[in-house]
Structure formats: C-alpha cells, structure tokens
Amino acid sequence: xxxxxxxxxxxxxxxxxxxxxxxxxxxxxxxxxxxxxxxxxxxxxxxxxxxxxxxxxxxxxxxxxxxxxxxxxxxxxxxxxxxxxxxxxxxxxxxxxxxxxxxxxxxxxxxxxxxxxxxxxxxxxxxxxxxxxxxxxxxxxxxxxxxxxxxxxxxxxxxxxxxxxxxxxxxxxxxxxxxxxxxxxxxxxxxxxxxxxxxxxxxxxxxxxxxxxxxxxxxxxxxxxxxxxxxxxxxxxxxx
Numbered sequence: 001x002x003x004x005x006x007x008x009x010x011x012x013x014x015x016x017x018x019x020x021x022x023x024x025x026x027x028x029x030x031x032x033x034x035x036x037x038x039x040x041x042x043x044x045x046x047x048x049x050x051x052x053x054x055x056x057x058x059x060x061x062x063x064x065x066x067x068x069x070x071x072x073x074x075x076x077x078x079x080x081x082x083x084x085x086x087x088x089x090x091x092x093x094x095x096x097x098x099x100x101x102x103x104x105x106x107x108x109x110x111x112x113x114x115x116x117x118x119x120x121x122x123x124x125x126x127x128x129x130x131x132x133x134x135x136x137x138x139x140x141x142x143x144x145x146x147x148x149x150x151x152x153x154x155x156x157x158x159x160x161x162x163x164x165x166x167x168x169x170x171x172x173x174x175x176x177x178x179x180x181x182x183x184x185x186x187x188x189x190x191x192x193x194x195x196x197x198x199x200x201x202x203x204x205x206x207x208x209x210x211x212x213x214x215x216x217x218x219x220x221x222x223x224x225x226x227x228x229x230x231x232x233x234x235x236x237x238x239x240x
Contacts, residue, residue: 017044053118059126060161063111072104074225084109087117090157095189095217099196100226106192109224110159113190122156129176129191130166136175145175152179157188164195164203173204177213184216191217 005019018041025040027033054062070081079096083089089096096113098106114124127135139148152158158179168176183189195203197218201210 014041017041049121050119053121053123054115057114057118057124057126059111059114060107060128061111062115063108064115065112068105068108068112072227073100073109074227076222076224079222084113085116087113087120087122087157089222090117090122090188093185093188093220095191095221097217097221097223098190098192098226099223100194102194104226106226107161110161110190110192114157114159117157123154124157124159125152125155126159126161129160129163130168132160132179133168133172133176136179137172140171140175149178149182153182153186155187157190158183159190159192161192163191163193164200167203167205170206173206173209177204177209180213180216185220189217 002019005022010016018037021040022037025033025036027036065085075081075084079089079094084096096110098110100106111126114126117124136145136148139145180189197214200214201207204210204213
C-alpha cells in the first residue's frame with residue numbers, strides 16, 4: 001500500500017512526505033485526517049520555500065535578531081525598531097542606510113533584516129557592493145546585462161554591503177547607478193557604509209552621478225547611525 005501511495009504522490013507531484021508520514025496522523029474522522037495531512041504538506045512547502053529564498057539571497061553568513069542589541073544605534077523617529085524587525089518598511093518600498101565605523105554590526109543587522117524578509121516570503125539578494133559592480137561588468141561584457149537586471153527587478157529587497165570601501169571606475173559607477181535607479185520606488189534598498197554622503201564623490205569620481213545616486217538613495221530612506229566601537233576588536237584575542 002505504501003508503494004501505491006508513493007506512486008500516486010509522485011504522479012501528483014506531492015513528493016514523498018505524505019507516504020512517509022501519513023501513519024503518524026491521529027484523527028477521529030476522515031475529514032480531520034485529510035485536513036491534518038494537507039496541513040502537514042502546506043507547512044512543509046512553506047518551510048522549503050523560505051529556505052530556498054534564504055539560499056537564493058546569497059548571504060555571506062546567516063545572522064538573525066537573536067541577542068542583537070540596538071543600544072548603540074541612533075534610530076530616527078521616522079522608523080521604529082519594531083518596523084525594522086518586522087521589515088514592514090519593505091512593503092512601503094523604503095530604504096535603510098546603515099552608517100558607522102567598521103565592525104559595529106551593520107552587516108549583521110542588514111543580514112538579519114534580509115533573513116527575516118525571506119521568512120516573510122520576500123525576495124532578497126545580498127551583495128558586497130564591489131562584488132555587485134564586478135558582476136555587472138562581467139554580465140555586460142558577456143551580453144547578459146539585461147537578463148541580470150531582470151533578475152534584480154524581481155527582488156523585494158536589495159542589500160548592498162560595504163558601500164564605498166572600494167572606488168569604482170566610470171563604467172562600474174554607471175552600472176551601479178542603473179541598479180539604484182531601477183530600485184527607486186520599486187523595491188527596498190539597504191546600504192551599509194562607513195562613508196558620510198559628502199565623501200561619496202570619492203567612490204564615483206563624478207559629481208553629477210554622485211548627486212543623482214544620493215538623491216535616489218536618501219529619498220524614502222531612514223538613516224541609522226552606529227555609534228559603538230568595533231565588536232571584532234573588543235572580542236579579539238590580540239591585546240592592543
């Protein structure tokens with residue numbers, strides 16, 4: 001009988017979970033049994049979908065809000081910690097700019113937000129900004145830029161980590177501007193950076209392009225300022 005059930009599941013593209021777990025279900029009526037069986041399959045598919053979204057997001061390391069402290073972050077009155085942790089700003093297509101020294105938890109927070117967004121069935125992509133620019137240059141050289149941009153268009157949240165750590169050449173800067181322009185009022189953007197806006201021209205070497213990027217980034221944005229010292233230095237085994 002199990003083999004027959006497994007065959008039917010395969011035909012209906014239900015996988016093997018039903019055949020493997022139906023005996024564990026306790027129910028007093030056929031209707032209750034069927035409801036529990038279907039609920040089990042729905043729950044399993046939701047978990048698989050969330051895991052797939054997290055995998056596709058390409059986070060460097062999975063981080064969550066567990067034990068994360070907001071104490072040394074200046075949060076503007078325009079957004080609450082609750083709105084950050086529930087990623088409700090993504091539904092509004094608003095942006096977050098996480099600004100502060102290296103090692104203060106910006107990437108951790110950006111990743112935790114991204115993971116939570118995946119848990120809420122949002123499509124997320126995480127990039128180190130320099131890697132994103134390099135990929136843009138590569139796909140353009142290979143004639144696949146439109147295909148790559150269409151992939152980005154489907155996102156709900158784009159995370160650009162380490163913004164400004166490495167300057168770009170003119171072509172790379174223009175391609176990044178195209179990505180930012182396509183995000184504008186269409187999806188949410190999170191940027192982590194240790195550079196104040198006045199120094200962004202040192203990344204792009206073009207005042208007009210820099211102004212255009214800043215204009216699109218800061219509109220509908222919330223600026224979170226990280227004021228603490230480096231976690232990595234505080235927890236280093238090297239005595240300074």
